[in-house]
Amino acid sequence: MTIHPTVTQDPRFPRPQSPTLTRCQREPSLFDFERGDYARKAPELARARRACARCPLAADCLLWALVNKSLTPTGIIASTTPRQRTQLRDRIAARLGPDWVDVLADQEQARPGRTAVPGRAA
Secondary structure (H helix, E strand, O other), X not given: OOOOOOOOOOOOOOOOOOOOXXXXXXXXXXXXXXXXXXXXXXXXXXXXXXXXXXXXXXXXXXXXXXHOHXXXXXXOEOOEOHHHHHHHHHHHHHHHOOOHHHHHXXXXXXXXXXXXXXXXXX
């Protein structure tokens, strides 16, 4: 997945990091799908999804991808396609309201063991 250099991520939701390389870091091309590739490359899609399903960062990656829509227009992230992420965003917005990203940020900040993000009041 290629991240556009001029688009910034929401600082409240940093990209998940692991002390060891994850499959998507070792083999980024496995997860790099363009529009129209999803149906045409079904076996590759299944492999990417299986790899994500085994990753300990999958839940955090999904949250990052949902919040940072402009950084994730294509590709498989946390076993999801862009269409699935759009559907998830719509469902979250229906449940939490139009400011759902702020609601999630407040929830994340309140979780035990979370540290304050620099520049954000605790």
